[in-house]
Amino acid sequence: MTNQSITQKLANPTRFMGLSGQLLPWLAGASAAIIGYAMYLAFFVAPPDYQQGHTVKIMFIHVPSAWLAMMAYVLIAISSFGLLVFRHPLADVSAKAAAPIGAAFTLLALITGSLWGKPMWGTYWVWDARLTSVLLLFFLYLGLMALRSSIEDEALAAKLTAVLALVGVVLLPIIKFSVDWWNTLHQPSTGLTTTVHASIRIPLLVSALGFSLLFFTLHLKAMRNEILRRRVKALRMAEVDRAQGSHASAAAAE
Amino acid sequence: MALGPHAAFILASYGAAAAVLAGLIGWLVVDGQRQRKALDALEARGVKRRSRGA
Numbered sequence: 001m002t003n004q005s006i007t008q009k010l011a012n013p014t015r016f017m018g019l020s021g022q023l024l025p026w027l028a029g030a031s032a033a034i035i036g037y038a039m040y041l042a043f044f045v046a047p048p049d050y051q052q053g054h055t056v057k058i059m060f061i062h063v064p065s066a067w068l069a070m071m072a073y074v075l076i077a078i079s080s081f082g083l084l085v086f087r088h089p090l091a092d093v094s095a096k097a098a099a100p101i102g103a104a105f106t107l108l109a110l111i112t113g114s115l116w117g118k119p120m121w122g123t124y125w126v127w128d129a130r131l132t133s134v135l136l137l138f139f140l141y142l143g144l145m146a147l148r149s150s151i152e153d154e155a156l157a158a159k160l161t162a163v164l165a166l167v168g169v170v171l172l173p174i175i176k177f178s179v180d181w182w183n184t185l186h187q188p189s190t191g192l193t194t195t196v197h198a199s200i201r202i203p204l205l206v207s208a209l210g211f212s213l214l215f216f217t218l219h220l221k222a223m224r225n226e227i228l229r230r231r232v233k234a235l236r237m238a239e240v241d242r243a244q245g246s247h248a249s250a251a252a253a254e
Numbered sequence: 255m256a257l258g259p260h261a262a263f264i265l266a267s268y269g270a271a272a273a274v275l276a277g278l279i280g281w282l283v284v285d286g287q288r289q290r291k292a293l294d295a296l297e298a299r300g301v302k303r304r305s306r307g308a
Contacts, residue, residue, distance in 0.1 A: 228293055
């Protein structure tokens, strides 16, 4: 089955609600189980780092949060492209649903990074390229949500938000390569498969898998909520139209 | 389980993660319930989308 046929199948919101309703409990259960196992590995199995001691445990939530902060934005960008180019009915639902979740994971990356920085670097914050670019990503998420909520016409809001989201993609390579392009207090990218010992690498990968599944669970739930919200809005408008129609008929009869 | 001299930073990180994620999950669950309730109420009143054109 091609990707196109999958997206075409899911283009029907009613079908999407049916499929996502079946998938959601399993996804939620798998997320909880894997995050639970990751926490067990983090606190009871992973040894202290030879340099950082026990503070390395912060990495098990900081790194997945930072990954998901960027992945959520990639999802928003793909959804925005899907809206502007293919006019996929669920593309805007997906982009709108992912924004607050991406913002939450970006906030978590900033908070946990700051709490990791204080004991390791001696400061909670420094205006280096990596930290500043991630802070800008957080503001970009807020900007996307603010722009959408400031425009009453939903179709116009969706298009303008999609354009801003696509322009904002330029921030992603800046975040990714900031540690290579500039001198930063933040460490460069770690070669996970070569430089991190398995006793720390495996809990990190399990944690990343668990939080990624949680992200998709939350995104699916947020998409379902948004579809319901749009149905409620459509029905309320229909109710108002019907009431106005009855009122006009009654006035004409008099 | 000893967390060493920086235990407060470790616990604060995990606490922040739990708080942010619990808030996000709670908001999504409550929002979903609110939308479902509103939709059920509208449907119970017999409102249909097609009535817009009727």
